[in-house]
Amino acid sequence: MSSRHVSAMIAGLAAALALAGAAMAAPVETSPRPKARPGGTEPAVQAVRVASTALPATVLRPLARPEGLATRATPVSANNPAFTRWIQGFRGRALGRGISARVFDAAFRNARYEPEVIAKDRNQTEFRTEIWDYLDNAAAPPRVDEGRKALRRHSRTLSRIEAAYGVEAKVVVAVWGLESRYGTRMGDYPMIDALATLAFDGRRGRFFEDQLVAALKILQSGDVRLRDFTGSWAGAMGHTQFIPTSYLAYAVDFTGDGRRDIWSDNPADALASTAAYLKRFGWRKGMPWGVEVKVPRGATVGGAKRMPSDWAKRGVVGMDGRAVRDFGAARIIQPAGPAGASFMVFANFDVIKRYNNADAYAIAVGHLSDRINGGPPIRSAWPRGYDPLSFDQKKELQRRLKRRGYGVEKIDGLIGPNTVDAIRAFQRDRGITPDGHPSQQVLRHLGGG
Numbered sequence: 001m002s003s004r005h006v007s008a009m010i011a012g013l014a015a016a017l018a019l020a021g022a023a024m025a026a027p028v029e030t031s032p033r034p035k036a037r038p039g040g041t042e043p044a045v046q047a048v049r050v051a052s053t054a055l056p057a058t059v060l061r062p063l064a065r066p067e068g069l070a071t072r073a074t075p076v077s078a079n080n081p082a083f084t085r086w087i088q089g090f091r092g093r094a095l096g097r098g099i100s101a102r103v104f105d106a107a108f109r110n111a112r113y114e115p116e117v118i119a120k121d122r123n124q125t126e127f128r129t130e131i132w133d134y135l136d137n138a139a140a141p142p143r144v145d146e147g148r149k150a151l152r153r154h155s156r157t158l159s160r161i162e163a164a165y166g167v168e169a170k171v172v173v174a175v176w177g178l179e180s181r182y183g184t185r186m187g188d189y190p191m192i193d194a195l196a197t198l199a200f201d202g203r204r205g206r207f208f209e210d211q212l213v214a215a216l217k218i219l220q221s222g223d224v225r226l227r228d229f230t231g232s233w234a235g236a237m238g239h240t241q242f243i244p245t246s247y248l249a250y251a252v253d254f255t256g257d258g259r260r261d262i263w264s265d266n267p268a269d270a271l272a273s274t275a276a277y278l279k280r281f282g283w284r285k286g287m288p289w290g291v292e293v294k295v296p297r298g299a300t301v302g303g304a305k306r307m308p309s310d311w312a313k314r315g316v317v318g319m320d321g322r323a324v325r326d327f328g329a330a331r332i333i334q335p336a337g338p339a340g341a342s343f344m345v346f347a348n349f350d351v352i353k354r355y356n357n358a359d360a361y362a363i364a365v366g367h368l369s370d371r372i373n374g375g376p377p378i379r380s381a382w383p384r385g386y387d388p389l390s391f392d393q394k395k396e397l398q399r400r401l402k403r404r405g406y407g408v409e410k411i412d413g414l415i416g417p418n419t420v421d422a423i424r425a426f427q428r429d430r431g432i433t434p435d436g437h438p439s440q441q442v443l444r445h446l447g448g449g
Helices: 008-020 081-096 101-107 115-123 131-138 141-153 155-165 169-180 191-201 205-221 244-250 268-280 308-313 347-355 359-372 391-403 417-430 440-446
Strands: 290-294 331-333 342-345
Touching (some): 081 205, 101 205, 131 359, 141 155, 141 359, 155 169, 155 268, 191 205, 205 244, 244 268, 347 359, 417 440
Antiparallel strands (some): 290 342, 331 342
């Protein structure tokens, strides 16, 4: 799970705070209102996430004494004196917002400033990925296969969640797959350390201080123990990466054990919380997020909303050449322009964007859900400007780069910032334009050694 989804989310924060004091961020780094993750704008899309939020959908239970919190009168961070002074000043602000002295002092007893968190925050805007690479990664064969297995493994729980909230299981699983690779990449940063570091030294201090207060409220409620309170460097937590304010507003106790445990090996609470969130923003069961369509060459689609039957009269039809069913008013989006794939998107597309306010993210969730359900890959060609590699060839590209010492960390077939940097370094060494594209040309230049 990537941590870039934190920048765009700030785009509606003020409105969000005005709306409910705190909302749930769509899984991941975001704030109380739907935020755009570092998802960027198309066609160049930052591989980042966005969080969102809105009015609370559940009534929070009375705060309970958190488990396992020891008390210390004075919080200390031995590794950064300035950070320690900031903590001492923050203590009064936190207590003024309802945090008990006991909870605060226990939470900050061993708090540390994390330079790595700041490095990630400041570098997150450097890597940008094109829409086709982003979608290639989002619906890569392993992610699709793992999603189908997760759907089968948790079918009983997901059926109950679908019955309770009216959100299809395949969609919930797709969000899970994109946010944490089905619970395998939830992040292991101590939440208090990460959020306090960002509040003290980050680019969005006020935003992260609000998240830190919310995190302390989560501890105070007893929903999670301090030793289990972990997540991404940017404050996203659990299987579907909620930020603290969003968690407070939307997380649910689906298992009925008295805790909204989105970190547990049992993903039920996290998956139900995601469904509850989507339902809260208007998810309509039975309506697709969107469908890939053919648009006549030279046609102007603009941002108009029309019924699919009306679009068909204008030549916009499904990939099978037939009119799309009239599920509701829809608009046409072309994330890479007319030369790339086109999608007819419905109201549920915008509901997904409440979770992460980027078209690329919503397409990725929708497309992954379709693939998990047995649907086909995107059929239209993308204007890549190079001959692309298959998934297996991408893994071979990574193997060859690593063999030559170019710093590839994982042989996983996913083209992220490390692989792009490695490609560029190799291209520079060979006197090739360092575009970073995972192309057939680069694979040939790497040879078999």
